[in-house]
Amino acid sequence: MSGVPARIVVLGGGVGGTLVANLLDKRLGKDAAITVVDPTGMHDYQPGYLYLALNGANAHWLSRDERTLLRGGVDLAIEEAVRIHPDAGTVQLARGGSLAWDYLVIATGARLVYDEIPGLAEGSHGFYSLTEAERLRAALRTFSGGKIVIGVAGIPYKCPPAPVEFAMLLEEHLRDRGIRDRSEVVLASPLNRAFTIESASKIVQPIMRERGIQLETFFNVESVDPSAGIVSSLEGDKLEYDLLVLVPPHRGQDVISDSNLGDAGGWIPTNRSTLNAGGYERVFALGDATDLPISKSGSTAHFEAPVIASRIASLILGTAPAENYGGRVMCFLETGNGKATVLRFDYEHPPVPPEPSRGWHMAKWIFNRAYWETVPQGRLPDRAPGTMPKEVVR
Amino acid sequence: MSQTIVQQLDVQGLACPMPIAKAAIAIRSMQPGDRLEVLATDPGSVPDFTAWCAKTGNDLLEQTEDAGVFRFLILKG
Numbered sequence: 001m002s003g004v005p006a007r008i009v010v011l012g013g014g015v016g017g018t019l020v021a022n023l024l025d026k027r028l029g030k031d032a033a034i035t036v037v038d039p040t041g042m043h044d045y046q047p048g049y050l051y052l053a054l055n056g057a058n059a060h061w062l063s064r065d066e067r068t069l070l071r072g073g074v075d076l077a078i079e080e081a082v083r084i085h086p087d088a089g090t091v092q093l094a095r096g097g098s099l100a101w102d103y104l105v106i107a108t109g110a111r112l113v114y115d116e117i118p119g120l121a122e123g124s125h126g127f128y129s130l131t132e133a134e135r136l137r138a139a140l141r142t143f144s145g146g147k148i149v150i151g152v153a154g155i156p157y158k159c160p161p162a163p164v165e166f167a168m169l170l171e172e173h174l175r176d177r178g179i180r181d182r183s184e185v186v187l188a189s190p191l192n193r194a195f196t197i198e199s200a201s202k203i204v205q206p207i208m209r210e211r212g213i214q215l216e217t218f219f220n221v222e223s224v225d226p227s228a229g230i231v232s233s234l235e236g237d238k239l240e241y242d243l244l245v246l247v248p249p250h251r252g253q254d255v256i257s258d259s260n261l262g263d264a265g266g267w268i269p270t271n272r273s274t275l276n277a278g279g280y281e282r283v284f285a286l287g288d289a290t291d292l293p294i295s296k297s298g299s300t301a302h303f304e305a306p307v308i309a310s311r312i313a314s315l316i317l318g319t320a321p322a323e324n325y326g327g328r329v330m331c332f333l334e335t336g337n338g339k340a341t342v343l344r345f346d347y348e349h350p351p352v353p354p355e356p357s358r359g360w361h362m363a364k365w366i367f368n369r370a371y372w373e374t375v376p377q378g379r380l381p382d383r384a385p386g387t388m389p390k391e392v393v394r
Numbered sequence: 395m396s397q398t399i400v401q402q403l404d405v406q407g408l409a410c411p412m413p414i415a416k417a418a419i420a421i422r423s424m425q426p427g428d429r430l431e432v433l434a435t436d437p438g439s440v441p442d443f444t445a446w447c448a449k450t451g452n453d454l455l456e457q458t459e460d461a462g463v464f465r466f467l468i469l470k471g
Contacts, residue, residue, distance in 0.1 A: 155415040190418075191411045192445040198438065218449045220418045234418040235450045293409035 005033040006316045009091055009101035011081050011255070013038030013066040016287035016301030017107030018376040023309035025073040026378065031316060034074045035099060037091065041066050041078035045371055047159065047298065049133040050166055050334075053140070054173050057368075059130060069376040081108075084259040086280050103282045103312050106261075106268060110158060110250040110288040110296060117153045117249060123226030124246040127166060128158065139243060140173070145182030146242030149231060153221040154249025155190060156265075158288055158296045161333040161343065163187065163247060164195050164204055168336035170245075171211050185212070188219035188231070188239060200333065200343055203353050207335055221246060250296070252289055267291035272347065273324040275308050282315070284308045294347070295329050302375060303328040332364040340364050399467070400428040406463060410438045414446050417468070421452065424470045429455070432466040439464055 008024060010017045013036050021036050043066045051057035067076050080094035084106070090098045112128055114121040125139055126132040150167050167187045174180040187194060187208065193201035194208060194215055208215060220234040224244065231246070232238050252266025261268055261278050268277045270290035277285035286308055287301030294300055304325050311321040327347030333356075334340045340361035345351040354360070374380045403420050405413040413434045421430050432443070440457065443466045447454040456467035 155412055190415055191442060192449065196410050218414070218418075218446055220415050222422075234422050293407065293412075 005031055006102045007100060008032050008034045008103045008105065008312065009099050010034065010036045010105040010107060011084075011091065012036075012107035012109055012287075012289070013041070013043055013070075013076070014107060014109050014287065014301065015043075015298040015375060016305050017105065018043060018066065018069050019302060019305035019378055020105050020107065020286070020308050021074045022069075022071050022376065023306060023378050024312060025071045027309060027313045028316060029073065035077055036066070036070060036074060037077045037079050037081050037093075037099065038066055039078070039080040039094075041076060043069055043376070044130065045368075046128075048368065049127045049130060050162060050169070051368075052130070053127040053133040053136040053166075054169050055137060055140075059134065062130065064372060069372070071377075081255050082258065084255060084261060086259075086261070086278065086283055089282075103315070104280075104284070105308060105312075106256070106277055106283065106285040106289050107287050107301065108253040108255060108289045111253055111266075112248045113154075113251050114248050117221060117223060117246075119224030119226050120153055120221075120246060120248060123224035123229075123231075124153070124244045124248075126246060126248060127162070128247055136245065143179070143183075143243055145179050147184040147186065147240060148243045148245065149186045149188055149216075149239050149241040150245045151188030151216075151219060151221055151231070152190060152247040154247075155220075156296055157247045157250050159331070160196055160295050160297070161200070161331055163189075165334040166245065167213050168204070168207070168211070169334055171213055172336040184214065186214045186216055186239065186241075188216040188221070188233070190218070190220045192217040197343065197345075197351055199351055200341075200353050203341055203356065204333070204335065207356070211336070250288070256289065263291055265291075272327065274311060274321070275304055275325055284312070292327075294327055295331065297329060297331060298375075299331055300329050302380075303330075306378070332360060332367070334361065334364065398429070399431045400424055401430050403430060403432045405439075406433055406435045408434070408436065410436050410442060413439045414442050417443070417446070418450075421450075421468070421470055426470050428470045430466075430468045430470065432468065434464045434466070435462055437464070439466075443468070 048062040083092035092098045125136040195201045222234045256262040257266045268285045270285045277283045286304040288296040307325040310323040314321040331343045335356040339356040341353040341356045343351040451471040453469040
């Protein structure tokens with residue numbers, strides 16, 4: 001060390017960016033000057049939108065001031081980054097000026113692009129933003145029966161289990177309100193099963209059958225006709241609906257594409273082990289922003305963050321970077337009726353989800369409430385990245 | 395009917411369900427009788443393409459594997 005702190009800029013104050021910044025500050029102290037750049041300065045707990053739409057959470061619980069989640073040694077710039085210059089080591093800001101960095105972490109997440117599907121914005125509801133979830137909650141309050149179609153309007157999308165979870169929880173919600181017998185619930189899947197992961201589909205499909213949730217397979221949404229109440233697929237099928245709930249298409253942020261750092265979808269080509277972005281030694285990416293063929297989820301970012309923090313710390317301290325990301329992800333999957341299962345997997349090990357139980361539902365409930373005090377600060381006990389729970393290793 | 399491959403789709407490295415989603419988009423702009431060649435590395439694409447062709451009325455003419463790369467030749471129905 002020369003005594004001059006290394007300048008680390010983290011783009012994005014979601015779970016990944018916040019955790020990397022806090023871990024680096026904890027590890028490096030005065031050896032690093034860390035700035036998180038975020039356009040809103042607010043940190044949202046996105047998994048909560050699902051519950052909000054079904055009346056199980058309020059908006060106040062789902063958002064916090066990012067400043068309150070960052071350690072005292074981390075600066076927060078409420079700014080929008082508009083260009084990344086990896087060779088010059090700078091980030092240009094929307095309001096003028098730029099930030100110089102020695103190490104850059106890109107945690108810019110995904111954006112929702114409603115205009116890619118004709119009729120989507122006008123004809124569909126959703127639960128992938130606070131605004132959408134509140135609108136869906138209002139629509140469900142006045143829903144008195146009819147056909148609800150749930151599906152995804154583009155791939156990849158965040159939190160792959162969410163549409164299945166929504167279908168299960170919605171079915172329970174309709175029963176609780178006494179309007180289940182007047183309602184149809186249809187889950188339209190892009191594949192020939194309810195969920196991308198086959199082992200999880202084997203668990204959820206019998207439950208769906210038991211609860212009368214219909215499965216429409218190979219339904220890749222092409223367009224929505226709001227006036228006719230019809231959603232059409234690329235495969236040529238049509239489904240009528242009274243209430244349509246679609247996950248909108250996702251893309252990487254404009255700053256990635258505008259900086260020529262993304263692929264066609266705006267996702268950053270990222271090394272699956274080191275998490276280096278675009279082949280640059282001092283640039284890293286994590287979370288939804290990457291092009292990695294794994295779930296886009298907070299859990300992924302959570303397990304990637306310690307790897308990036310460790311590798312940057314090693315580079316600054318002059319030791320060999322040793323930690324690699326093994327593709328670890330852990331997601332809860334609510335199955336309704338107070339039960340849930342859990343999906344734990346990595347690049348080499350597909351998940352072996354346990355039978356849904358009240359215990360896993362309780363674990364998710366506790367996680368939802370403990371999130372603000374544990375995950376962003378790096379307080380959640382963790383195994384070394386890349387290792388798996390014993391029962392999953394084969 | 396054309397005997398040549400009209401379009402090729404390289405989805406190597408992409409995980410489920412991306413290969414199917416991209417094939418659905420690609421085949422949409424093709425004419426009945428056209429052939430689509432898909433190269434994938436996700437082992438799950440083997441059962442997925444078989445079921446997808448059956449559901450969508452397209453014919454899976456050939457399915458081969460070479461060094462971990464799965465090749466599907468699909469005739470648009």
